[in-house]
Amino acid sequence: MKRTTFAAAFLLASATFLGAAALPASAVSQAAVSQAAVSEPTGSVSVAAPAKAQGDGITVSIARDEIGAGFEIAKQISALDIKQSYASFTQKSVDIAFNQAGRRYNVMIFNLDQGYDHRLAGVKVYASVRFAEIYYGLWVLEEGSFANTGDGGYRNWAYYGWFDRRGQTVFFRRP
16 A cells, blocks of 8 residues: 555544544544545445534534445534524434435444443444534444443433443444
8 A cells, every 4th residue: 555545544434433522623634534444343445525514613524435324414413503402412413414415324423532342343433513612523333332331311322223332332223
């Protein structure tokens, strides 16, 4: 692998897992445009240029979009009212993503400042979402598990789809 491709893949992987909070926008954009293959626990994917939308206090950056719904998800979430509560924001965001993904996939949004562990398979869309001062990860996925090792409550997470929950772990299954 060429050095520039490796660097771009590293930056994109960092942006995906850290919600792009630790990287300047130019680094995320450069990494995505390189078309580098990024290896995640769920497998290897090709990443195209990200969609990005920004509303009043809400920014959504799509790092992965395998189903072509990312731009509309970003547009609708960024248009939400910034004056709403965090709980309302997370619930409305998963509802938007679920509907825009054709009501065929599971959706998880999670406050990236909290502890978590995930084993997600078939991730179709990944977005970094900033609402006020909090960065969230938003996943549209087929199946897997997501363990919240931090604080619960809708302020920190919301999910939608086909799942079972045991304690602070959600087990998603295909429809």
